[in-house]
Amino acid sequence: MLADDGNQAAWPTADVIVGNPPFLGGKRLRSVLGDVYSDRLFAAHRGKVPADADLVCYWFARVQEEMTTGRVRHAGLVATNSIRGGANRRVLEPIAAAGNISMAWSDEPWTLDGAAVRVSLVGWGRGQATAPVLDGVAVPAIHSDLTAGVANLTTARRLQANAGVAFIGTMKKAPFEVSGVEARMWLLEPSNPNSKQNAAVLAPWSNGNRAVQRCLRARLLRRGRMPPRAARYRSCASVPVGLAFRML
Numbered sequence: 001m002l003a004d005d006g007n008q009a010a011w012p013t014a015d016v017i018v019g020n021p022p023f024l025g026g027k028r029l030r031s032v033l034g035d036v037y038s039d040r041l042f043a044a045h046r047g048k049v050p051a052d053a054d055l056v057c058y059w060f061a062r063v064q065e066e067m068t069t070g071r072v073r074h075a076g077l078v079a080t081n082s083i084r085g086g087a088n089r090r091v092l093e094p095i096a097a098a099g100n101i102s103m104a105w106s107d108e109p110w111t112l113d114g115a116a117v118r119v120s121l122v123g124w125g126r127g128q129a130t131a132p133v134l135d136g137v138a139v140p141a142i143h144s145d146l147t148a149g150v151a152n153l154t155t156a157r158r159l160q161a162n163a164g165v166a167f168i169g170t171m172k173k174a175p176f177e178v179s180g181v182e183a184r185m186w187l188l189e190p191s192n193p194n195s196k197q198n199a200a201v202l203a204p205w206s207n208g209n210r211a212v213q214r215c216l217r218a219r220l221l222r223r224g225r226m227p228p229r230a231a232r233y234r235s236c237a238s239v240p241v242g243l244a245f246r247m248l
């Protein structure tokens with residue numbers, strides 16, 4: 001992405017770019033890439049990529065730049081599925097606004113370093129897409145959140161009436177989700193040797209994102225009630241305690 005002198009790296013001339021750029025959440029850029037590289041990255045992309053965007057977004061912005069300067073005709077990139085919202089989506093907005101997204105898969109399974117993640121795949125071109133296809137279905141147009149509804153929700157604005165009333169809600173900081181089936185089994189189990197119920201450390205959890213994406217509620221191991229020794233909760237103790245204690 002950057003040359004040794006800190007400027008944007010030169011890319012070879014190409015008609016088409018197909019890529020699988022690295023994913024790295026915006027909040028982790030500095031700790032993983034270091035201050036020097038991060039500051040140069042931000043400086044080279046000021047006004048083009050928000051500083052808290054995922055690393056993958058820099059490739060979208062750069063490819064789009066190559067396209068608008070006429071060097072590239074078509075592109076297809078893999079991104080983390082979080083490109084559909086927040087700061088990440090900014091790089092898709094000009095592409096979608098021009099009607100240039102010709103194909104996209106909004107939310108697909110992927111494996112990264114052995115861990116299951118979800119990705120979006122986006123294909124776009126220099127001209128207006130004539131027959132866009134989203135998740136394998138022909139649609140009139142693909143919006144920057146990789147939906148194609150008649151209502152383009154990316155243009156929604158915050159309700160004034162919600163100011164000071166609504167907040168972003170909880171943010172999960174570690175993989176604490178327990179499947180509904182597993183959680184129900186644990187809830188039905190008899191008391192632990194200390195007469196405590198597993199319900200004490202299992203809580204239903206959801207947030208705004210899950211609500212708008214129509215996800216089912218998840219159950220989480222709750223840190224606040226986590227006992228010093230997870231062994232008090234026989235079933236729940238199978239979840240690594242170190243993991244449990246990292247939760248907000």
Ligand SMILES: C[S@@+](CC[C@H](N)C(=O)[O-])C[C@H]1O[C@@H](n2cnc3c(N)ncnc32)[C@H](O)[C@@H]1O
Pocket residue numbers: 001002019020021022023
């Ligand atoms: C997900 S891998 C994809 C590799 C290959 N394109 C493929 O599809 O198999 C992402 C690639 O981006 C490279 N990469 C990571 N950070 C980078 C950066 N800051 N600038 C340029 N390349 C980077 C990694 O070394 C890695 O090769």
